[in-house]
Amino acid sequence: GSVAAVLRAIEDEVASRPQRTLTVNILGANSPLAQSHGTRLPIVQGPMTHVSDRVPFIEAIAAGGGLPMVAVSLMKGDAVTTLLAETSRRLGEKAWGVGLLGFVPPEILNDQRRAVRESRPPFAIIAGGRPDQAQELEAVGIKTYLHVPSPVLLEQFLEQGGRRFIFEGRECGGHIGPLSSFVLWGRMVDTLLGHPLLRDGADTIHVLFAGGIHDARSAAMAATIALPLAEKGVRVGILMGTAYVFTAEAVESQSITQTFQEIAVACA
Secondary structure (H helix, E strand, O other), X not given: OOHHHHHHHHHHXXXXXXXXXXXXXXXXXXXXXXXXXXXXXXXXXXXXXXXXXXXXXXXXXXXXXXXXXXXXXXXXXXXHHHHHHXXXXXXXXXXXXXXXXXXXOHHHHHHHHHHHHHHOOOEEEEEOOXXXXXXXXXXXXXXXXXXXXXXXXXXXXXXXXXXXXXXXXXXXOOOOOOOOHHHHHHHXXXXXXXXXXXXXOHHHOEEEEEOOOOOHHHHHHHHHHHHHHHHHOOEEEEEEOHHHHHOHHHHHOOOOOHHHHHHHHHOO
């Protein structure tokens, strides 16, 4: 009813929400999202072209408790089939997924879809994708995430049956929208909180926050913003890509060169 009341409400929320976040297992081991994924941690490795297409790298991420995503980018024909078949063979019962681009030329996408249907990874991400593309994979048992860069698109995707989303801000290295992570995450949370599904069926919604998450502080920011969703039963996790470039396994698996990593580490 007054400006003072609004400011007090903001002040109270700033004081209380971090403490409330500590009482909910959002990003810890065996969180609701981790249980849904069959992984130890609610962390997904973002598909990276010419980086996360090495099976030893994918194996290392799975062994570390995350959900790895093989990036097929513009691969076609036998190359896609061979990569996905080898990943499936070596990971066995461990959870993994494939990263697709929803906007590649149809002849390439058709090759990739065929290879994905044959290898049947448990998960997929479609960057720049549509709900109908996700539903095609969901129909054969592949749980599929879509990038959603704006509240308007989120509402449309929900109406069209989408239930797995990636909120990826401009800080991300991949396919970004117009908003920075901090702004995007807040607006998307507000949009979801106002949707009827949160009254009945919140646990069917899976959300990955992405864009600049790489350390304790950025992960804490994502968890704190996500708290109202987690409290309602939405399954929440994070997606990281560039952060993996700084790992020993990225070099050991020959996903990147030692020189590439040294330059990244030295960069200010």
